[in-house]
Amino acid sequence: MSELWMMIGKRLLYGLLTLFIVSVIIFGASEMLPGDQAQALLGQSATPETLAALREQLGLNDPAPVRYWNWLAGAMSGDFGISTSNQRPIADLISGRLYNTMFLALYAATLAVPLSLVLGLLAALWRNSIFDRVANASALTSISFPEFFVAYILIVWLAQGGHFTSLARIRENTTFVQRLDMTFLPALTLTLVVTAHMMRMTRAAIINLMASPYIEMARLKGLSPLRVVLRHALPNALAPIITVVALNLAYLITGVVAVEVVFTYPGLGQLMVNSVADRDMPVVQAISLIFASAYVLLNLLADVLSTLSNPRLRHRR
Amino acid sequence: MTDAPLLEMTDIHIEGRTGDDWVPIIKGVDLTLQRGEVLGLIGESGAGKSTLGLAAMGFTRDGCRISGGKVMFDGIDLLASSVGTRRDLRGSRIAYVAQSAAASFNPAHRLIDQYTETPVVHGVMPRAEAEADAVELYRRMQLPNPEEIGFRYPHQVSGGQLQRAMTAMAMACRPDLIIFDEPTTALDVTTQIEVLSAIRDIVAQFDTAAIYITHDLAVVAQMADRIKVLLRGDEVEEAPTREMLAAPKEDYTKTLWAVRSHQRAVQPAARGVPLVELRGITAGYGRVPVLKDVSFEIHKRRTVAVVGESGSGKSTAARVLTGLLVPSAGEVLFEGEPLPPDFRKRSREQLRQAQMIYQSADTSLNPKLRLRALIGRPAQMYLGLQGAALDERVRHLLNLIELEPDEYIDRLPSELSGGQKQRVGIARALAAEPKFIICDEVTSALDQIVAEGILNLLDRLQAEFDLAYMFITHDIATVRAIADDVVVMQSGKVVEQGEKADVLSPPHDPYTELLLSSVPEMDPDWLTRLLKERADIADG
């Protein structure tokens, strides 16, 4: 057992290291910008004196490692600095939007994960059947669609039929159920995009497994197909399935950007796109850090879970 | 009903899909098996033995189908019966033991859980009873710690033990018939003995009928009452074991019996500076030494066979010799001069002098290159041949390995048979005009007759080009056929070495004795006799 925990500990350390490197890359990116944050805040017309004063105030004269440390420490405690385009604290800009984005991603995930796992499993079971072929072709098709295309098709089809709203106007007093209703279309868009990927990968993982000799052995023991799949295939398919799910949840993170823009949904993605257009570096950095951390953590979680599900590692010689 | 055969397969046709076409694998074979009888099914790779064995359970692998014939098992028409009927029979009345137990046990469950699954699902006995029964069968299969071994996971148990645990699992419902599909092929000879005797005993004790599939005649001679010979999906002949061993009728069967007839002429004794010498080599991967103080020499025009089981370090010795693995101590000498330990530091001339032929021609020939490039490249690199001279050289080499140049020079490896590929591997080594060739298990992936041809060719070339061979093998028969000198290795050490006649005749080192005596012989009484001898020695 201890060897297993060592391995997981190592993986966690490695994950922390990755997070650190990612934060360095994101911080280092701004160092490549001509001019600095003070210049960006005050604009081209600022006098050298006011610039110098602001630099002093923001600590921009410190060496890069110190500034990195201050930035990271601030980010940890929720203080990301000040937006250069509208001079507001970034924490204020982000907080509500972070919740909205998380809500949307989770909403899509709860729809997509069970749906795609079941579809993938069925496609693998009924391999080469009509169901498998149609599911495969449609999955391949929907993978090929840009997110905004899916979104607009859904708007033309469902919103203009009057079934759902195409603009997700979230207010303070929106109830949970109203929120579910309002965000249905963006969540459905994300679901469609991610499900296709996840289904194909689940199918491939299971088919790969069904070719192994111990599955043939299980069939030759006279077990029913259901028992073969549930008892013999599934325990060994956990690791690949976990990886598939994590990979696609991570994909949701980027998929959210275009979808939020189409539905003018007040989330982080939309804010990020606006900030890129305005070249508002501190905001872009903050959002990049959040997205990238979520991505790294998801992959880390998947790795740890699939390590735990591996009997060869769980029960050492 | 007792006189009716247990299993009766008539005019079985099985087809396999390649691309869009169905190709016949089994072309109308009959098979009859009485209760308690063991039938040996023998043939080379691709003969359709496993396919036929599985068909006895009414089962085909994906991409295969039974296109004709009838399988009657104890009065039940398997092919005409429902899926449910067949499922009820499998595991409970007909069981299967697969070639690789390591791959055929589910890594996610303990042995005992996989054992009890069959009797519980088929309603033969409740779980507690099945568990107790498992311990009993594990004991009968001579597994160590029968009470505890079931609670381990497959990866915690050795290959030979897993194979016995799988046989016990097949016995769980006391089936009428067990299909053994090459159960000892993946094992070393010394482990094979234990598994063979355990299987033979348990089949006899419960009077179970069995189909024993193998490509090894000597093994099947120990196990079967009757032998059926298959060749490319057709039956060649069938006869009781002793009868067939004594007097095979068909030509094909005779050739099977006659293999390893190759005998090398005795060479004059070695003297002078050895061509190649390993001196005090210690080497390994990471901190674990695989070779411990290994020394031996190879003389001009002689063949040294390095024998040992898996893990003995015989292949590692070859890697040190070629410079792929740098030893932590000791040195490699060529004609008395030390070679740089890393091949990257060796001169082109030094590289040219020692060539290698690999076990699997499939992985040792670049599948995207034609023979012209495969064989021509060493000649081009080392001898600087170009254009017409190179073409001439390649054609000459193809002639040497008995492949018609005009027909073969522009073929890809995929357009050759297994034996032809191995010949190309030989030609590639010869193209460098070396003095010394390492042959790493060159015949073990080949069928016996093909292997015989390769050995003959190597022998002829040796005389023609004054070559020295280092022959790595686990097969004693090959050693007898080709070696001048023998080096016996066990767990990284040389246990015995010398001229073939000395090493292969008594008195022996104990390990050499074990290794030699474990090689199955073509005599049906060999296993019984051997076990008795060993028991006598143990009793003192």
Added chain:
Amino acid sequence: MTFLWILVGLACLGLSAVVLGWLFRFPLVALTRGELRRAMRGAPLMASFGMLVILIYAAVALLAPVLAPYAEREVIGAQYLPWGEGHLLGTDNLGRDMLTRLIYGARNTVGIALATTALAFSIGALLGLWAAAVGGWVDTVLSRIVDALMAIPALIFSLLLLTIFGTSIINMILVIAAIDSTRVFRLSRSVAQGIVVMDYIEAARLRGETMWRLITREILPNAMAPLVAEFGLRFCFVFLMISSLSFLGLGIKPPTADWGSMVRENATLISYGDITPLLPAGAIALLTVAVNFVVDWQLHRASGLKD
């Protein structure tokens, strides 16, 4: 009711794709020979349909000036004109001909995506094969760098980099190529790792072959099939990424005709029930679908027809 109609529409689309694929297989089989011909004969209908679509796109991109009724940036009338005579698919937000913009879009969008993929591929594949062949610290260092870069989601990373370098076409090509080359590196390295353990590579090393010859003569020919398939997949990915960035207003910018930005510019029409802005989006989707079907078939073939 609408739902039913959409289902019927989708079924019709799928069916016509199958029929077109079936019809296109005849010229494919007739025009090829040998090994290729046998492959074409066994091609699934969707793959054959994919090849047809790719061929049409290529023709449209090459012949854009001949096919298009107007010049790329020519204003021909009022803005947002409906479909009709003289402007088959109506006009866009500045009164330019929609059909003309669509045709030129094939040239611009696909051309830029192709260039970006080629760039990403030459960097990533070469480094990946090299890392696998050399091994040792070179491999470790390169792999660690790539791991770190891949820890940031592609779209987020490209947005970050575009903020720094500014949003121009050339910047976008470089940024996407750089980010994508990490993915190509990962794949070509793992493909090559499967090859370098083969005995024939060991034999070539022992023969004393140079690293360059080892990579180009021994490894590359055997890595070709998965790399070609990967090129297709990467193209789809890059193409979608560029389209998304353009759609977000951060990629290819007007007046260059580009499908992603065309959707963005004319998106307001959708709220009035006009589906014209969906045409460029559909053009993007159709090409990606086509490439994906062909790649899927190739991957299936390369995997040795397992199922």
